[in-house]
Amino acid sequence: MHSLSSRLPFSFLSLSWGAVGVLLVSYIGLIAVVMSYAALTVEFSQSVKNDEAAVAVLESQYLSSVTRITNTDYLAEGYAKPATEVFVRATSVTALR
Amino acid sequence: MRAQFRSRIRLILVCIVLLALAVLVRLYFLQIVHGDDYAQKADRQFSSGGSGLFDRGAIYFTRKDDTLISAATLATGFLVAINPQTLGNPESAYTAITEAASSTTVLAHDAFLAAAAKKNLVYIEVAHHLSDTAGRALAAKTLSGVQVLKESWRYYPGGSLATQSIGIVSYGSGDALVGQTGIEATYDGILTRSGDSLYKNFFAELFSNVGNLLVNTKDVHEGDVVTTIEPEVQTRLEEDIAKVNKRYSSKESGGIIMDPATGAIIAITSYPSYDANDLSAVDPLLLGNPLVERVHEFGSIMKPLTIAAALDAGVITPETTYDDTDCVTVDTRKICNWDHKGHGRIPMEQIIIQSLNIGAAWVATQLGQDKFRTYFDTYFGSKTGIDQPGEAHSFLSNLTKPQQIGYDTAAYGQGIAMTPVQMIRALGALANGGMMVEPHLVRAIRLNSGIERQLDWSKTVPVFGATAAHETATMMTALVDEKLDYGKAKIPTMSVAAKTGTAQLTDGHGGYYTNRYFHSFTGFFPSYNPRFIILLYTNDPQGVQYASETLDGTFLDLVHFLIDYYAVPPDRGLPAGAATSTSSG
Numbered sequence: 262m263h264s265l266s267s268r269l270p271f272s273f274l275s276l277s278w279g280a281v282g283v284l285l286v287s288y289i290g291l292i293a294v295v296m297s298y299a300a301l302t303v304e305f306s307q308s309v310k311n312d313e314a315a316v317a318v319l320e321s322q323y324l325s326s327v328t329r330i331t332n333t334d335y336l337a338e339g340y341a342k343p344a345t346e347v348f349v350r351a352t353s354v355t356a357l358r
Numbered sequence: 359m360r361a362q363f364r365s366r367i368r369l370i371l372v373c374i375v376l377l378a379l380a381v382l383v384r385l386y387f388l389q390i391v392h393g394d395d396y397a398q399k400a401d402r403q404f405s406s407g408g409s410g411l412f413d414r415g416a417i418y419f420t421r422k423d424d425t426l427i428s429a430a431t432l433a434t435g436f437l438v439a440i441n442p443q444t445l446g447n448p449e450s451a452y453t454a455i456t457e458a459a460s461s462t463t464v465l466a467h468d469a470f471l472a473a474a475a476k477k478n479l480v481y482i483e484v485a486h487h488l489s490d491t492a493g494r495a496l497a498a499k500t501l502s503g504v505q506v507l508k509e510s511w512r513y514y515p516g517g518s519l520a521t522q523s524i525g526i527v528s529y530g531s532g533d534a535l536v537g538q539t540g541i542e543a544t545y546d547g548i549l550t551r552s553g554d555s556l557y558k559n560f561f562a563e564l565f566s567n568v569g570n571l572l573v574n575t576k577d578v579h580e581g582d583v584v585t586t587i588e589p590e591v592q593t594r595l596e597e598d599i600a601k602v603n604k605r606y607s608s609k610e611s612g613g614i615i616m617d618p619a620t621g622a623i624i625a626i627t628s629y630p631s632y633d634a635n636d637l638s639a640v641d642p643l644l645l646g647n648p649l650v651e652r653v654h655e656f657g658s659i660m661k662p663l664t665i666a667a668a669l670d671a672g673v674i675t676p677e678t679t680y681d682d683t684d685c686v687t688v689d690t691r692k693i694c695n696w697d698h699k700g701h702g703r704i705p706m707e708q709i710i711i712q713s714l715n716i717g718a719a720w721v722a723t724q725l726g727q728d729k730f731r732t733y734f735d736t737y738f739g740s741k742t743g744i745d746q747p748g749e750a751h752s753f754l755s756n757l758t759k760p761q762q763i764g765y766d767t768a769a770y771g772q773g774i775a776m777t778p779v780q781m782i783r784a785l786g787a788l789a790n791g792g793m794m795v796e797p798h799l800v801r802a803i804r805l806n807s808g809i810e811r812q813l814d815w816s817k818t819v820p821v822f823g824a825t826a827a828h829e830t831a832t833m834m835t836a837l838v839d840e841k842l843d844y845g846k847a848k849i850p851t852m853s854v855a856a857k858t859g860t861a862q863l864t865d866g867h868g869g870y871y872t873n874r875y876f877h878s879f880t881g882f883f884p885s886y887n888p889r890f891i892i893l894l895y896t897n898d899p900q901g902v903q904y905a906s907e908t909l910d911g912t913f914l915d916l917v918h919f920l921i922d923y924y925a926v927p928p929d930r931g932l933p934a935g936a937a938t939s940t941s942s943g
Contacts, residue, residue, distance in 0.1 A: 310510060311490075313416075314434045320427050321515035327593045328519075348850040 397444075411510045415549035416582040417524055417541055419516075419589040420801070422924060427589050429524050430542065430634075433513035436493025436506050438464075438485040440474060445503030448474035455504070458496035459485040463638075487511060514634040520592050521634040522647045523626050523746065523799055524585075528637075539645050541799060543747045545583045548803055552580075581805035586622035586798065591615060594919050595625040598912045599894070603629045606899035606908055612649050612778055615916065618786040618882060618891040621795035621815055650746045653753055653775035654895065657861030657905070658713045659880045660771030662788055664721055665706060666830040667733035670792070670822035673724040676829050679703050680720045689763040693719060696860070696904075710833040710857060711841050719766035730765050731757045736821050737784040737794075738776045744797045752776035771878075772861055772870075782893040784821070785880050788831055788855075789888035791824040828886065831855045835885040842906070847914055851928035854917055855888075856881030858905040863898060874898055877905035879913050883921075884929035890920055 336342060388396065417430040438455050445451060452470050464485040465473065473482045486509065488496070497506040512527050512535070525540020537546035595613050603611040612628040628648045632640045668674045682701040685694035695701075695714050709717030722730055738752040753775035756764030767773040776784075779797050787794045796815045803811045834855035839848045842856060859878035862870035877899055882891040894909045902908055920926065 310411075310432060310434050313431060314510075314513075317428055317431045317433060317513055317515050320431075321517075323427065324516045324519060324589060324593070327590050328597070331590075331593050331597050 394444075411508065412512070412535060413510070413551040414512065414527065414535070415551065415580065417545075417549070418582065418584045419520075419587045419592070420584060421590070422588055426584060428515050429520065429585060429587070429589075430512060430514050432510045433487070434508070434510045435490055436488040436496070437483055437509040438488065438493075438496065439481055439483045439505045439507060441480050441503045441505065442474050442476050442482065443480055443503070445474050446501070451501050451504050454496065454499055454501055455485055458492045459488050463487070481505075516589065517635055518631050518633045519589065519596065520587050520626065521631055522628055522644070522649075523587070524634065526634050526637065526645065540647060540746060541583060541585065544745045545800065545803075548579065548581050548583060550580070579805070581803045581811075583800050584802040584804060584810075586617075586624060586801045587626070588624045590923065591920070592625040592627065595916065596627045596629070596631075598915055599627050600629045602894075602896050602899075602908060602912055606896060606902055608896040608900070609898040610648060611894075611896040613892065613894045613912075613916075614649060614778060614782050615920070616782055616786060616797060616891050616893075618789035618795065618888050621783070621786070621797045622801060623797055623799050624890070626799070646748060647746050649778040650744060651748045651750050651777070653750050653777050654876055654878075654897070655772050655775045655861045655864070656781055656878045656895070657771040657859035657876060658715075658718075659781070659785065659857045659859035659878045659893075660769065660774075661710055661713065661718045662830050662834055662857050662880075663733075663737060663784055664718050664725075664769040665709060665833065666788060666792075666822050666826045667730070668721045668725045669826035669829055671725055671729050671733075673726075673729075674706055674721060676706055676833070679705050680717060682708075682714055682716050684716075686716055686719065688719065688766050689761045691763050693763075693766060707833045707836055710830075711837045713858065715770045718769040722765045722769035723762065727757075727760070727762070727765055730768070733821065734768065734774070736819065737787075738774070738780055742777075742779050742783050742797050744779050745800050746779075749779070750777050752780055771859055778893055778895060781878075782880070782891060785882075785893065786891050787821045788827050788834070789882040789891050790818075790827070792820060792822040792827045794819040794821055831882075831885045834881070838881070842910055843914070847910065849917075849921075851930060852883055852917075852921060852926070853885035853930050854881060854883040855885040856913065858910070860903065860905045875903060875905075877908045879905050879909035881913055881917070883917060884926070887929065889924065889926055892916055 411434075412432070414432065416428055416432075418426040419429045420426060438459065440451065448471055451474075452467060455470075456464050464470075470484055473479075473484060476482065488506075493506050493508075496504070514521065514524065521540075523540050525542030525544075526538055527535045527542050528538050530536050530538065537543040537549060542549065595615060599611045599613050602608070610628060610630065613625070614623060615625040616623050626649055630644060632644050665674075669676070681703050682695070684698050684700040685692050687693075693715055695716050700716075701708065701712065701714065704714075704717070706717070706721070708714065709721065725733075734754060734757055738754060741749045741751065743749075754768075756768055756773045764773055783794050783797050786797075796817050798813070798815045800813060801815075802813060805811060834857055835853050838854045838856045839845065842848075847854075857880055859876075859880070861876040861878070862872065863874040863876055865871050876895065876897050878893070878895040880891070880893045882888040892913060894912055896905075896908055899908050
């Protein structure tokens with residue numbers, strides 16, 4: 262041990278202090294990373310929830326529109342009911358639709 | 359050297375003491391001098407991270423192009439709570455809250471003042487579901503003792519759309535919101551969120567539970583639910599059923615549209631219903647799903663099932679004839695045709711077309727009690743297994759007795775009762791080559807892991823042969839082409855099979871009312887390769903006797919709507935030589 266430390270350009274104590282410093286900085290860094298990770302996760306999650314809520318409002322408007330169209334009384338809107346419905350013979354597949 | 363070292367140590371100690379004193383002074387100002395200010399500021403701060411916010415998976419409708427539309431999702435906004443101990447002026451606070459929460463429910467004025475007087479409490483919620491804008495505006499006023507907190511809640515974009523099948527969430531026996539009815543209850547285990555995934559320490563997990571970081575076990579069983587309900591078809595069915603119910607002042611009405619080949623329910627409704635977003639004044643009896651939980655005697659829509667059973671058993675053929683009389687007496691009870699007329703010697707087809715009770719009873723006699731019971735047990739003896747809670751058992755006790763009258767009346771749908779879902783499953787066999795399918799409302803689960811798991815609803819129950827099904831469908835098609843709406847309902851380019859049903863209502867004392875009825879209507883199209891089967895009913899309609907009067911218009915409206923909406927191609931051409939065919943609109 263003595264011979265090893267005598268051959269090194271720095272003392273063993275200095276090495277230990279250095280290691281402690283590195284570990285301390287790493288520990289603080291890890292805490293910062295964890296906190297940032299948690300904060301970003303929460304922020305993204307909340308952002309997704311807000312977007313989903315906004316989509317739900319649009320979906321509600323779409324479903325209301327479907328209901329309004331279904332409920333529309335076309336006779337009351339001034340349209341006349343067809344007097345007759347004429348079925349014609351299909352001449353080709355594309356003529357069907 | 360030593361003295362120099364001591365002086366340095368003292369200097370450091372003095373610095374530390376001064377630093378500690380500075381910290382103490384700062385803490386004194388923070389906690390003692392400005393303590394109340396900071397406490398109120400904390401009170402007013404939002405719950406920023408969503409900790410404790412209600413979370414739950416979504417339920418989706420599926421449009422015809424496979425687009426998903428939310429049937430149940432989450433809305434986010436703010437709630438308002440007061441701290442009576444720090445609330446400044448209750449009157450001004452109430453005014454500010456009601457102004458901000460004008461579109462939502464706020465505690466009544468007297469109740470608010472009573473809550474503000476409870477000085478032993480520190481937290482009382484007084485308003486919910488404020489919009490983002492309203493919540494932030496109220497928070498900006500920094501009212502003393504008023505807290506504006508983030509919240510999320512269950513939201514149904516369709517309001518009352520399919521609400522009895524989608525279900526609701528509410529507080530049960532515990533303190534958590536859980537699914538109570540419908541799909542919300544059946545798939546509660548998939549929709550429920552444990553809610554801790556955001557707040558676990560990544561590095562702690564890394565050392566203690568590395569497995570969960572790689573494969574989160576919750577991600578393989580938590581997810582969203584994808585239904586088979588098509589929102590536009592559902593809307594159409596709901597509107598049509600509501601119109602029937604209102605027009606005839608019925609006790610209740612309902613309808614189901616199903617794919618007979620897969621059992622996928624495309625639309626299902628009952629009227630009256632409720633708005634799932636506003637449960638404040640809902641009759642609890644409406645919360646369940648009547649199409650699954652209530653049984654009815656359906657009347658003559660049972661006749662096609664009786665005919666199909668007899669055809670399958672070989673006791674009749676379509677060409678078989680019988681002598682139809684106006685009435686017959688069985689076990690001392692008299693049963694009659696609806697028109698109290700005899701129609702002479704006629705083939706089996708006329709039992710369906712003219713809806714003859716005497717003919718159906720004759721077929722039941724030909725089938726024999728044992729075979730009749732076997733077929734009807736297969737139709738209705740077991741629950742369908744539909745993914746809804748509280749499915750009721752059918753009522754078939756008349757088929758366990760030796761009296762023939764029970765079988766004769768069952769042949770035309772009286773004396774036995776079943777749910778609408780059980781009825782459409784059995785009728786679906788006529789449209790599916792004699793195979794009963796599993797009716798269902800959910801087709802897939804979208805797991806949090808990103809995988810979409812298709813549910814297996816492929817189990818089928820054979821009840822009669824494809825030939826019997828085809829022959830019965832032919833009779834039902836003849837009814838539409840020749841009889842329904844005096845033949846005007848016929849669609850030259852589309853075969854449609856249908857049957858009406860009018861049953862007398864039970865009086866609760868072992869008998870039947872002579873002037874109160876249950877109307878039903880079933881049909882499928884195209885007749886020989888059906889895309890859709892429809893079942894409609896209305897219970898106790900007023901001022902009308904027959905189902906052909908109440909439900910045929912609704913049925914035909916739905917048929918034409920579905921043909922247009924799904925672009926169902928024609929399955930039959932115009933008569934040879936005819937260039938055009940005209941039908942009155």
